[in-house]
Amino acid sequence: MNKCLGCGSILQNTNKDKLGYTPKTNINETKYCERCFKINNYNEKFITKLDNINEYLINEVNKKAKYVYFMIDFLNINNETLNTYKTIKCPKALIISKLDIIPKSLNKDKLTTYLKNTYQIKENIYYQSTKRNLNTKVLINNLEEQHIKECYILGYANSGKSNLINKINSLYNEDISKITTSSIPNTTIDFIELKINDHLTLIDSPGFNLNNVIYESNEYDLIERVNPKKYLKPLTYQTKDITSFTIEDKIRIDANSINSFTFYISNELNINRIFKNNESLTNLNKLELDIPDNSDLIIKSLGFINIKKACHLTIYTNNDNLYEIRNSIF
Numbered sequence: 001m002n003k004c005l006g007c008g009s010i011l012q013n014t015n016k017d018k019l020g021y022t023p024k025t026n027i028n029e030t031k032y033c034e035r036c037f038k039i040n041n042y043n044e045k046f047i048t049k050l051d052n053i054n055e056y057l058i059n060e061v062n063k064k065a066k067y068v069y070f071m072i073d074f075l076n077i078n079n080e081t082l083n084t085y086k087t088i089k090c091p092k093a094l095i096i097s098k099l100d101i102i103p104k105s106l107n108k109d110k111l112t113t114y115l116k117n118t119y120q121i122k123e124n125i126y127y128q129s130t131k132r133n134l135n136t137k138v139l140i141n142n143l144e145e146q147h148i149k150e151c152y153i154l155g156y157a158n159s160g161k162s163n164l165i166n167k168i169n170s171l172y173n174e175d176i177s178k179i180t181t182s183s184i185p186n187t188t189i190d191f192i193e194l195k196i197n198d199h200l201t202l203i204d205s206p207g208f209n210l211n212n213v214i215y216e217s218n219e220y221d222l223i224e225r226v227n228p229k230k231y232l233k234p235l236t237y238q239t240k241d242i243t244s245f246t247i248e249d250k251i252r253i254d255a256n257s258i259n260s261f262t263f264y265i266s267n268e269l270n271i272n273r274i275f276k277n278n279e280s281l282t283n284l285n286k287l288e289l290d291i292p293d294n295s296d297l298i299i300k301s302l303g304f305i306n307i308k309k310a311c312h313l314t315i316y317t318n319n320d321n322l323y324e325i326r327n328s329i330f
């Protein structure tokens, strides 16, 4: 069975609507499926749904893997993503990816201590950026020092797994077949084994799936703006009394007291502040939350809002499971 080098799906030429399709009569004549070809050459965008992907990944990896790097990007650190990390049984390390977007004010040693304590992580935590090529070698050195010959790269959708593997591959090999990457989640369909050199094979994987109000929307333009292109600029708003915030007209957060809200989400997403009473989004589910002093309100896969003082919030949302509260990361 030939697999597409770009996404890992099994190549087939019988069903145009199924993954792995190629129009070639002889499958051996191509390395890539039509979908990867279109993403790579025409920048076409596809939204692909992968059923039961989380269970599939955990089962396969817990059966086969001897070592795992698990990638989570800075805006996606929460109980749900870290609980998934904890289900991986073999030796592993956590990679906080997209280091280039992490606010400079955040000290990495302190962040590590915070993450280890808050989420009970025992393993090493690395910070990495493919975009700026930061700490890529550190990851390889760690594998070499431990004589690890095969490493699975796991993580949530869009955490940067395929870009990292392409980067490492390009450091060791000149003429490489690239794994397909894009800003739309679920580009990688199945495991892809890539021999980097005689001592190391990396295995790319589809991303774990996170429920996300933005990804659910199927709006490409919006999905692309969730991932910050550069260093994140936190936005602070002071509230006096009744103030509503809306994010991309998908989520509404109502505050009712003097406070300070600092948003750590992509600067390309629209945050609106509305002072007067208004009816926008009040047709959605209403979620009431009590926030303790100096907490982060996490909006899964978008980021978080640092809230200075204890308060009560009313949130209008189409998904109650998107929110978590933690002690401030700062």
Ligand SMILES: Nc1nc2c(ncn2[C@@H]2O[C@H](COP(=O)(O)OP(=O)(O)O)[C@@H](O)[C@H]2O)c(=O)[nH]1
Pocket (backbone or CB within 6 Å): 097, 098, 099, 100, 101, 128, 129, 130, 131, 132, 155, 156, 157, 158, 159, 160, 161, 162, 163, 164, 180, 181, 182, 183, 184, 185, 186, 187, 188, 207, 227, 228, 229, 230
């Ligand atoms: N800012 C930033 N974006 C990144 C980095 N690595 C990947 N991305 C972006 O994240 C998105 C998903 O990347 P991809 O490697 O396909 O993620 P995967 O789904 O985990 O394989 C793409 O839009 C990339 O450009 C990084 O180091 N920094």
Ligand SMILES: [Mg+2]
Pocket (backbone or CB within 6 Å): 161, 162, 163, 180, 181, 187, 188, 205, 206, 207
């Ligand atoms: Mg990928």
